[in-house]
Amino acid sequence: AxxxxxxxxxxxxxxxxxxxxxxxxxxxxxxxxxxxxxxxxxxxxxxxxxxxxxxxxxxxxxxxxxxxxxxxxxxxxxxxxxxxxxxxxxxxxxxxxxxxxxxxxxxxxxxxxSCPQACADVTPTCPSDFRQLDANVGGLYLTSGGTVYQSQLEQYHSGYNMFFQMRGQVNAHSGALELTSLSADGGEEALITRARYLVNRLGAKVLLGPYGDESFEAVATVAEESKVVLMGPISKSNETVASHDTVFSMTRHPSDE
Known part of the structure; x- marks a missing residue:
């Protein structure tokens, strides 16, 4: 231990x-x-x-x-x-x-x-002055390397941080926000279990989804069945996940410009 x-x-x-x-x-x-x-x-x-x-x-x-x-x-x-x-x-x-x-x-x-530097680099994390707040957000991030590793970090820094206007262990009390982040590593079943934990146990009303069509689709299914909003790095051209009513994209595909 x-x-x-x-x-x-x-x-x-x-x-x-x-x-x-x-x-x-x-x-x-x-x-x-x-x-x-x-x-x-x-x-x-x-x-x-x-x-x-x-x-x-x-x-x-x-x-x-x-x-x-x-x-x-x-x-x-x-x-x-x-x-x-x-x-x-x-x-x-x-x-x-x-x-x-x-x-x-x-x-x-x-x-x-197994806990790489990406864990510290992916800056939206639980604030050091954690406490029970009015709104709950659940984040699911990839924490291991891969072919899109650098683009993941760039997306987290530019997209999620701009949205929440917070970095790392910074005070997250502004806007009565509580952010709990879990890893998106592992198989689809593990990801679904973590997403349901964020929704059912922590009461998250907004989920931040991970990269990867299959991973994001798994979280999108949980979001739809639980009637919560899912935001993530997808484009309008991704027909699989974009069809969900509760899914919103934080990125734009080059063809959208």
């Missing part, structure tokens, strides 16, 4: 959790350092994360999934223990998060290598 630093603030089970201690389920230990706190968590098979308090050298051990993070001016730091592929990261944990490898196993090394 490895640890993902959620940032300075307090851990939460979910957006509705106001207790700060997993609704009374966490255990607090006195430790000598942040590293000792992580070592303690790693030694406990049931530990899912820690909230470390620098001022008092207190280590709060979590036994439930850290699903939310609330920023604060305190010296607390919320650190989630995870061992998941880049494609599976959701919520506030993104590829741009601070990863600390405590036990460099072959699996962990492979997982870290």
């Amino acid at each position: 490895f640890f993902v630093s959620m940032g300075q603030g307090t851990c939460r089970l979910d957006a509705a959790d106001t207790t700060g201690n997993g609704r009374g389920t966490t255990t607090t230990y006195d430790v000598t350092s942040r590293a000792a706190c992580l070592d303690l968590c790693f030694s406990l098979g049931w530990c899912t994360g820690v909230e470390f308090r620098e001022a008092r050298l207190k280590c709060e051990i979590w036994n439930q999934t850290v699903g939310y993070f609330r920023t604060s001016s305190s010296a607390n730091e919320c650190i989630a223990k995870q061992e998941r592929a880049c494609a599976d990261w959701v919520g506030t944990a993104s590829c741009a998060a601070s990863i600390e490898d405590l036990n460099a196993t072959t699996r962990v090394d492979r997982l870290l290598r």
Whole structure:
């Protein structure tokens, strides 16, 4: 497993959790350092994360999934223990998060290598000051290389960022917007599962679709059945996906000019 630093603030089970201690389920230990706190968590098979308090050298051990993070001016730091592929990261944990490898196993090394620089380059990500907002947007982006890799990055930078007027971990509160991005890598079924998660679990009303006719068509099917809007890098000449009533293109084909 490895640890993902959620940032300075307090851990939460979910957006509705106001207790700060997993609704009374966490255990607090006195430790000598942040590293000792992580070592303690790693030694406990049931530990899912820690909230470390620098001022008092207190280590709060979590036994439930850290699903939310609330920023604060305190010296607390919320650190989630995870061992998941880049494609599976959701919520506030993104590829741009601070990863600390405590036990460099072959699996962990492979997982870290599977999260390429594109994850940081594709700038629409969950904001660092994530919180529950009025509108939800779900993004599905390719995070691995390929023949259209550079054009993908260019599209994300110029199209999506112009639309949302935001870059990377910038505050996304403007316009009451919450953006959660997932990887579009993998097969069609995996992509459909992630799209349905964004719509059904996170309540996304707008989806940002990935490159590739088959991939985009898969997301378009979910958007149509869920009655949500899908935006993506398609042209009017793409008859397959353009026929969907809820699909909008963010690009123009050269023949359209």
